[in-house]
Amino acid sequence: xxxxxxxxxxxxxxxxxxxxxxxxxxxxxxxxxxxxxxxxxxxxxxxxxxxxxxxxxxxxxxxxxxxxxxxxxxxxxxxxxxxxxxxxxxxxxxxxxxxxxxxxxxxxxxxxxxxxxxxxxxxxxxxxxxxxxxxxxxxxxxxxxxxxxxxxxxxxxxxxxxxxxxxxxxxxxxxxxxxxxxxxxxxxxxxxxxxxxxxxxxxxxxxxxx
Numbered sequence: 017x018x019x020x021x022x023x024x025x026x027x028x029x030x031x032x033x034x035x036x037x038x039x040x041x042x043x044x045x046x047x048x049x050x051x052x053x054x055x056x057x058x059x060x061x062x063x064x065x066x067x068x069x070x071x072x073x074x075x076x077x078x079x080x081x082x083x084x085x086x087x088x089x090x091x092x093x094x095x096x097x098x099x100x101x102x103x104x105x106x107x108x109x110x111x112x113x114x115x116x117x118x119x120x121x122x123x124x125x126x127x128x129x130x131x132x133x134x135x136x137x138x139x140x141x142x143x144x145x146x147x148x149x150x151x152x153x154x155x156x157x158x159x160x161x162x163x164x165x166x167x168x169x170x171x172x173x174x175x176x177x178x179x180x181x182x183x184x185x186x187x188x189x190x191x192x193x194x195x196x197x198x199x200x201x202x203x204x205x206x207x208x209x210x211x212x213x214x215x216x217x218x219x220x221x222x223x224x225x226x
Contacts (some may be wrong), residue, residue, distance in 0.1 A: 017070070017141060017144055017145070018037060018039075018042045018052070018070075020144045020145070020146065020147050021054060021068060021070065021105070021144055022036065022054070023147045023149075023150075024068075024144060024147075024192060025054060025056050025066075025068060027149050027192055027193075028192070028193070028194045029058065029059040029060065030056035030057065030058060030059065030066055031056060031057050031058070031059055032054060032055075032056050033055040033056060033057060034053075034054055034055050037052075046070075046072050050071070050072060050074070050075040050076050050077060051069055051070065051071050051072070051075055051077055051086075052069070052070040053067060053068065053069055053070075054067070054068040054070075055067055056068065063098050063099060064098070064099040064100075064101060065094075065095070065098060065099075065100050065101065066100075066101040066102075066103065067090070067100075067101070067102050067103070068103045068105065069102060069103065069104050069105065070105040070107065070141070071104065071105065071106055071107055072107045073107045073108060075107075078119065080122045080125070080126070083122055083123075083126065084122075084126045087123070087126050087127060088126075090102070091127075091131075091134075094133075094134075097133070098133065099133050099134075099135065100133060100134045100135070101134075101135045101136075101137075102134070102135075102136045102137070103136075103137045103139070104119070104136065104137070104138045104139070105139055105140070105141055105143075105144065106119060106138065106139070106140050106141065107140075107141045108140045108141065108142075112140060113223075115140075116138055116139075116140065119138060120138055123136060123138075135196075137191075137194075139186060139191055143186075143188050143191045143192075148188055148189065148192045149192060154189075155189075155203045155204055155205050156204045156205055156206055156213065157202075157203075157204040158189070158193060158201060158202070158203050158204070159193075159201070159202055160193070160195050160199045160200070160201060160202075161199070161200040161201065161202045161217070165202075166200050169200075169217070177198070177200070177219060178219065180200060180217045180218065180219040181216070181217065181218050181219070182218065182219050182220075182221045183201065183218035183219070183220055183221070184220075184221060184222070184223060185197055185220050185221065185222045185223075186223070190218075190220055195220045196220065197220050197221060197222040198219070198220065198221075199219075199220045200217055200218070200219050200220070201217065201218040201219075201220065202215065202216075202217060203215070203216045203217070203218060
């Protein structure tokens with residue numbers, strides 16, 4: 017899992033700031049600290065700090081009181097006027113929607129609503145059991161469509177943005193890419209037809225965690 021999380025960060029073009037852990041160090045931290053942290057920054061901008069946080073299934077940080085202390089500790093260290101990005105990886109054996117909803121609800125109760133410079137993603141560990149970009153089914157190319165290209169597509173095909181096919185934000189493909197709700201993905205795949213390569217588009221949408 018740890019190796020795949022490092023590959024995940026690299027695929028998203030993050031610079032990993034921490035030294036790599038050995039398997040023994042990883043296991044020890046998981047037991048002693050009840051969490052694993054991977055500190056990163058975005059390669060395209062030094063104005064975004066990223067923290068990947070893996071919580072083992074027995075971690076005390078699933079409880080609101082201890083989670084609140086952890087978040088407070090993080091927030092106290094945040095630099096001003098910089099975008100911050102937390103990616104929580106919850107160590108459940110499957111994509112347990114109800115547990116994600118409960119965890120997200122706790123975060124909403126803890127984090128001030130006035131914080132506009134903090135972006136949070138929450139996923140379960142099954143998204144990282146293997147390195148998706150190394151899988152044979154992974155698209156030839158996938159990227160977030162620039163705004164000017166989106167407008168050209170809308171004008172050419174007389175569509176609204178909502179008429180593009182959808183993809184959930186927590187779809188494993190999008191988890192690795194990191195697109196946000198209302199981003200449009202351009203996906204190129206090898207085709208069996210004479211065209212050679214097929215191009216498709218997916219609008220990223222989110223399931224509201226109430």
